[in-house]
Amino acid sequence: MQKRGTFISLEGIDGSGKTTLKENLLALMAGNYHVIGIREPGGTVISEKIRDMLLDVHNDGIIGKTEALLYAAARSQLVEEIIRPALIQGKIIIADRYMDSTIAYQGYGRGLDIEFLEDLNRLCTGGLKPDLTLLLDIDPEAGQSRRNQDIPDRLEKEGFEFQARIRAGYLKLCEKDPSRIKVLDASQTAEQLIREAMGMIEAALS
Ligand code: TYD
Secondary structure (H helix, E strand, O other): OOOOOEEEEEEEOOOOOHHHHHHHHHHHHOOOOOEEEEEOOOOOHHHHHHHHHHHOOOOOOOOHHHHHHHHHHHHHHHHHHHHHHHHHOOOEEEEEOOHHHHHHHHHHHOOOOHHHHHHHHHHHHOOOOOOEEEEEEOOHHHHHHHOOOOOOOOOHHHOHHHHHHHHHHHHHHHHHOOOOEEEEEOOOOHHHHHHHHHHHHHHHHO
């Protein structure tokens, strides 16, 4: 694939503020760049149907491996239908979650084998990694207090220790791949966070 665009993913535990940051970045960049925002799981008709299945609190019978395969299926569709074509067209993509979520949640959170998940990620993405990943790091208690008004989905119901394992997993991923994954302190103000994220994105684009 002749790739000309730039692929940026946002990662972090539930309540870390990725979605707000994504919306702010899209608004800020829209005037100067061809930029699109996507979310995972979701972003295509098929992937949104898989998302409904994954987040439905009634589906508490889903076992870990099935869960991982469903996230991978949603991602595979998104990569082929949206991400690759957009990169070929030279667009900038801002993704609310991508492959690192699978390692953090299904690996460090659920305890599935990390190598199996890395293989799965390679299969469902064809090896396509983000050029830059911004990890919004926050204490799970602070993350939870931000979400207090929301009705929790199936994964958000897992509670505190689950989120703490995921946070630690993300930080390990960052240690393994520091040139791609940059950590941002998500407890700072929205304005500071946007400024810091924009600085990192501009450095990646130049
Ligand atoms: P969402 O409502 O989009 O949460 P958030 O706003 O925090 O991103 O729900 C996505 C949920 O799916 C979230 O709890 C993280 C989880 N998830 C995984 O467990 N594995 C994955 O590979 C992905 C992409 C998401």
